[in-house]
Amino acid sequence: MTSRERVLKLFAGEKVDRLPCFSGMGNVTTEGLKKYGYKFAALHSNAKMMSDAAASTYRLFGFECGVVPFDLCVEAEALGCEINVYAHLEDILYPTIKKKLIHNEDEMDIVIPSDIANRGRVPLMKETIGVIKADIGNEVAIGTYVLGPFTLAGQIMELNDLLKLSFKKPDKVSKLLNTLADVIILVAKEYEKAGADYITVREMGATSDVLSPRVFKNLILPHLKKIFAELNVDSVLHICGKTNDIAAFMLESGAKAISVDQKNDIAETRKKIGKDALLFGNYDPYNILVAGTTEKVRETIRKCIDEGVSAVWPGCDIWPTVPPDNIKAMMDEVKNYRR
């Protein structure tokens, strides 16, 4: 069974020979960058470089996917925000939004640009998905991601204001989220056309570390449902931080799989959502994968599998400085460990 078959069969609910080890989020490594002599900050605006770097984690370590992009700013940029890629730095920093779109409550009634599919880096992302698909698409599944509406809202306006308004004026926030859900659907459809096999919706802003499960259910979930109802390819809903109390809602969103991080008690979640639901997670991509020993990595992977994940998958983007021995130990453990 190839990695591609394994991942696609898993999504289809069919039998697989073993759990796949992949991700729906960024997983570029400094080893991969070294292989091509690329600088991290340069990847975000070049289809060939982005694709090479994304494919290198599969080429070097057998990590079972190819995922682009590496940053979280594509949708916000298409809406008109300015981003910072930190081109002046040698260190790896992920791009951030430097200029917001909404500056106060009165500006929340935004209109979606009619040419959203051609704005910002959306065309570049389409091109990149095509490039990586042609490169390794026969061997692994090609993934991409979009933000969830609440997380996107937190990028285009002050998070501080958004959070308070979620409490004080939920109707106003809901209206914005509804518009942003449409933006996300439009962008995701372009990615589908470009050949993405699966799309992860990253809604980390709605973690239970920040919002109550009740607000999640009433304010966020309806918009997530709308998005997943429109997606045709396989889909994953990712939320990091505390998620035990919202795991069932996450599944209710209509996503084919849910993804959680190391703060989730997988055994408990598995009990709650039943044995057949697809639950991806949940090793710590920095404290374990980068900073841990190979033995600690193996132990953690075994724990994920024992507790009942459907795929061994990181809690967030993999931090690029991951030691090669650690990622090799992870792949080896997934391939050889049997519960």
Place this chain on the structure above:
Amino acid sequence: MVTEEKRQEILGKLKNAVIQYDEDTAKETSKEALEIGVNANDAIFNGLVSGMEEVGRLFEAQEYFVPELLMCADALYAGLDILKPHVKQLDLGVKGSVVIGTVEGDVHDIGKNIVKMMFDVAGFTVYDLGRDVPLDKFVEEQLRTDSDLVCLSAMMTTTMVGMKKVIDNLKAKNPNVKIMIGGAPVSQDIAEKWGADGYAKDANNALKDAINMISSLKKLKEEAEAKKNS
């Protein structure tokens, strides 16, 4: 001289205004406190801060979440803005100045702002560098202000690693400076490995740590007063 009964009433009102995120009441009651002669320090620590302590408890019990916390903080600031000009400088035997900011690459500043609020309350001089702060800036600002404490915040794993550099640089330039790091991805392990003096892992812990710090300051102050009165 205000009666004990009236004082308790005012303190209770301030406390509840913070808990119920009622900015208007926090403002009005703070003005009333000053008018009738409640000591500004008393009103801050035993009214507003006492309310924030309860908010911390509600947050921990998951009755309150970040939106509520932010609104409570607004109510606290509404009162603090009125009361603070009337606070006589506390003599705590510490200089109490702090450089605080979110590290470069990270635009999340809510946790940082909550910690900052508690420093404000405690009467520290706060040099807030904001968010997405270039790493060298922390070192420059500490040297410029000769602050006792530097607080670094990061919300994302992807930016947390920048903290190590700042810690190394700060310690090299000034071995006596105390460094506190905080944010979701940070752990006790990392704090120790990187040589930070303290850490707070999330908004809740940041608030708790900051409250603990204020509580110990309160104790110092009470001890100083007890000594003076004996």
